[in-house]
Amino acid sequence: xxxxTAKRVEIVIEKPLESRLTxxxxxxxxxxxxxxxxxxxxxxxxxxxxxxxxxRAGMVMIVCLIRPxxxxxxxxxxxxxxxxxxxxxxxxxxxxxxxxRF
Amino acid sequence: MTEILxxxxxxxxxxxxxxxxxxxxxxxxxxxxxxxEAVAKGMSIYLLFAIGFKGGASVAAHGIDSTLLKAxxxxxxxxxxxxFIAFALLKTLTGMSRLDAAAVAAHYGSIxxxxxxxxxxxxxxxxxxSEGYMVAVAAAMEAPAILSALWLVARxxxxxxxxxxxxxxxxxxxxxxxxxxxxxxxxxTGERGLAEIAPFIVTPFKGVLxxxxxxxxxxxxxxxxxxxxxxxxGAVLFGVTMPMIGAVIGLGLGALIGLSMGGVVLxxxxxxxxxxxxxxxxxxxxxxxxxxxxYLTLSLGVTFPFNLTLGIPLYVALATMMIGG
Numbered sequence: 001x002x003x004x005t006a007k008r009v010e011i012v013i014e015k016p017l018e019s020r021l022t023x024x025x026x027x028x029x030x031x032x033x034x035x036x037x038x039x040x041x042x043x044x045x046x047x048x049x050x051x052x053x054x055x056r057a058g059m060v061m062i063v064c065l066i067r068p069x070x071x072x073x074x075x076x077x078x079x080x081x082x083x084x085x086x087x088x089x090x091x092x093x094x095x096x097x098x099x100x101r102f
Numbered sequence: 103m104t105e106i107l108x109x110x111x112x113x114x115x116x117x118x119x120x121x122x123x124x125x126x127x128x129x130x131x132x133x134x135x136x137x138x139e140a141v142a143k144g145m146s147i148y149l150l151f152a153i154g155f156k157g158g159a160s161v162a163a164h165g166i167d168s169t170l171l172k173a174x175x176x177x178x179x180x181x182x183x184x185x186f187i188a189f190a191l192l193k194t195l196t197g198m199s200r201l202d203a204a205a206v207a208a209h210y211g212s213i214x215x216x217x218x219x220x221x222x223x224x225x226x227x228x229x230x231x232s233e234g235y236m237v238a239v240a241a242a243m244e245a246p247a248i249l250s251a252l253w254l255v256a257r258x259x260x261x262x263x264x265x266x267x268x269x270x271x272x273x274x275x276x277x278x279x280x281x282x283x284x285x286x287x288x289x290x291t292g293e294r295g296l297a298e299i300a301p302f303i304v305t306p307f308k309g310v311l312x313x314x315x316x317x318x319x320x321x322x323x324x325x326x327x328x329x330x331x332x333x334x335x336g337a338v339l340f341g342v343t344m345p346m347i348g349a350v351i352g353l354g355l356g357a358l359i360g361l362s363m364g365g366v367v368l369x370x371x372x373x374x375x376x377x378x379x380x381x382x383x384x385x386x387x388x389x390x391x392x393x394x395x396x397y398l399t400l401s402l403g404v405t406f407p408f409n410l411t412l413g414i415p416l417y418v419a420l421a422t423m424m425i426g427g
Contacts, residue, residue, distance in 0.1 A: 015383075016383045016384075016387050017386070017387065020267075020387075084390045085390045
């Protein structure tokens with residue numbers, strides 16, 4: 001089957017920043033992404049979990065699959081939002097089946 | 103003194119406080135007991151709707167007077183002013199950075215609606231009436247403190263900016279919309295409306311509050327366990343001193359504007375409580391460099407349990423002593 005090279009960008013960020021990040025991505029022309037709630041984890045700020053009382057908003061993960069040539073504009077837009085905040089941004093090489101969709 | 107001790111004793115032995123203690127103990131003992139997130143959210147919606155509706159229905163029954171506007175103004179003044187006192191106290195008692203101190207100060211100017219709900223429940227249990235519109239005062243006190251904290255930080259050029267859209271997010275925060283919305287519904291439909299849904303929002307209220315506080319105990323216990331060493335002695339001292347300072351100012355203002363004794367107690371509780379929902383989310387956007395472990399542990403792990411167990415009975419006793427029953 002024909003496969004196409006793509007980049008998979010994962011951004012883990014605090015929930016209150018979610019709409020700011022998706023707005024920035026939309027403005028940068030990145031309209032395809034998936035938002036995944038994150039159950040918990042541990043990092044530089046210590047362990048955390050989203051279990052329990054509403055309001056302790058926790059984190060979300062935003063996953064984008066894009067063409068390699070669009071990576072820089074996505075990262076510029078994302079970095080402007082996440083620069084000062086807790087979170088993780090990672091990029092991995094990926095293969096997709098239907099290139100016209102990305 | 104005997105009165106305060108007996109009130110504190112009966113408060114400590116109530117199902118509400120014991121449920122909170124159970125959650126706290128379970129989390130500290132590393133039990134796997136947990137309330138699913140969706141259930142906690144559902145209970146929170148229920149409690150906010152019920153307390154807002156009952157407040158509105160009470161206003162419909164007793165009418166609106168000029169004290170309502172005075173109480174709203176007092177609440178807003180408290181929310182704007184308390185962060186400055188909290189900030190000065192933090193700088194005296196702790197070695198906290200200006201940024202962390204400002205973020206903590208914002209929490210202490212804003213309010214904890216669960217502490218407010220627990221206080222109304224305790225007042226009802228003791229047969230002390232209060233003004234229904236205190237719910238609206240609670241809603242009005244959520245946001246101003248955030249502006250004071252941002253000003254404290256911006257004054258020294260350390261960031262702290264009001265991002266576009268943040269004020270809208272704070273003012274249209276789900277809790278505020280639900281509280282104010284159900285208050286208006288209660289006011290419009292009055293006692294007839296309340297009678298129609300009383301089996302849902304009155305009878306099961308305390309039971310739901312118990313379960314909700316069980317969850318709060320779990321969250322507070324987990325927070326305390328995970329933040330070991332985050333708070334020094336000075337910060338813990340702040341966490342129990344600041345509520346009492348706020349309560350005393352609330353007592354003075356409440357008496358000045360002519361609230362009933364129950365109303366004064368609720369204003370004291372609002373001034374004494376610290377936010378752990380609206381303000382932390384706003385601080386993550388506006389002051390992301392401030393350490394969330396410090397303000398969440400102080401607000402949820404120190405001040406919330408203090409107010410729930412000792413604070414509220416103390417405020418009731420103080421108000422009884424100063425302005426009578």
